[in-house]
Amino acid sequence: MAIQIVQGDITKASVDAIVNAANPTMLGGGGVDGAIHRAAGPELLAACREVPVINGVRCPFGEARITTAGNLPAKFVIHTAGPIYSQSEEPERVLASSYRNAMRLALENGCQSIAFPAISCGVYGYPLREAAEIAIDVCSESDFQQLEKSFYLFSDDIVNVWRQVMSQKG
Ligand code: APR
Numbered sequence: 001m002a003i004q005i006v007q008g009d010i011t012k013a014s015v016d017a018i019v020n021a022a023n024p025t026m027l028g029g030g031g032v033d034g035a036i037h038r039a040a041g042p043e044l045l046a047a048c049r050e051v052p053v054i055n056g057v058r059c060p061f062g063e064a065r066i067t068t069a070g071n072l073p074a075k076f077v078i079h080t081a082g083p084i085y086s087q088s089e090e091p092e093r094v095l096a097s098s099y100r101n102a103m104r105l106a107l108e109n110g111c112q113s114i115a116f117p118a119i120s121c122g123v124y125g126y127p128l129r130e131a132a133e134i135a136i137d138v139c140s141e142s143d144f145q146q147l148e149k150s151f152y153l154f155s156d157d158i159v160n161v162w163r164q165v166m167s168q169k170g
Contacts, residue, residue, distance in 0.1 A: 003139055003149045005166065006115075007159045010152035011039035014073045016111035017066070018152075019102045021119045022079040024057035026065065032117040032154075036077060040070030044077060061088065062097035066105045076109060078102045082120030085127070092134060095120055099138040103147055113148035118158050128158055132165040140169070 010018050010032060020036045023029055026048040028037045037044050047067035051058040059065045064080040080102050083094035098119050106114045116135065120126035139149050153159045 003136065003151065003166065005159060005162050006150050006152050007154070007156075008152055009035065009154070010115055010117050011035055011072060013115040013150065013152055015113035015115045015148070015150065016074065017076040017078050017102075017106045017109070017114045018069070018072065018074045019064075019114065019116045019119070020077050020079045021117050021122070021124075022059060022081055024059050024061065024081045026051055026058040026079050029123075031122045036072070040072045040077065043068065043070035044072075047077075048079070062094040062101065064098065064101035064105050066109055074115070076106075076111065078105050078114070080119060082124055082126065085120060085125040091120075091126065092130070095126065095131060095134050096138050099135055100141070103139070103144045103149075106147060107144070111147070113150070115150045115152050118151065118153055118162075121158060128161045129165065132162045136162070136165055136169055 021032050051065050059081050061081045066078050069077045080098040082098045083091040121131050
């Protein structure tokens with residue numbers, strides 16, 4: 001299944017699951033997290049609060065949690081905490097794990113389509129090219145080939161990097 005690149009707002013994506021670049025508390029934030037919560041409405045935060053807190057967090061870095069999607073066109077929101085680049089000992093492994101765990105959850109919940117933002121590429125400071133390489137490699141893994149995958153990217157520079165990496169990988 002080819003991977004689509006869309007320049008736009010992920011809250012508008014009409015897919016089964018949109019992925020949220022969250023933090024381990026799963027109580028909202030800025031960036032795409034803030035946009036998703038604003039568009040979904042208070043039901044999303046209520047659904048996040050239902051996710052059990054284990055060792056002080058709802059979603060450890062590199063893991064993913066699924067909730068309902070409130071007013072969004074998507075059926076589910078899959079929250080993942082990507083690595084904070086400057087603080088993570090193995091940012092590549094954690095970022096790959098965020099993408100992989102999000103897709104695993106999507107498949108476990110019967111999703112046929114999933115939309116990703118550029119996880120960790122904002123506040124969490126991941127270098128764009130390295131993040132794009134990891135995102136596209138993991139999304140190309142055979143376990144996930146039946147999922148219709150799209151990246152909803154917000155800025156020209158990120159779209160350009162993702163497109164370059166996609167074309168280099170053929
Ligand atoms: N649709 C798609 N992409 C978006 C949107 C949107 N509506 N809003 C922002 N983005 C882009 C940003 O421009 C960036 O390229 O999403 C990418 C991820 O950036 P962040 O949202 O800052 O996420 P991240 O770098 O993973 O940092 C996560 O930020 O918002 C807090 O609670 C969140 O603590 C967590 C941290």
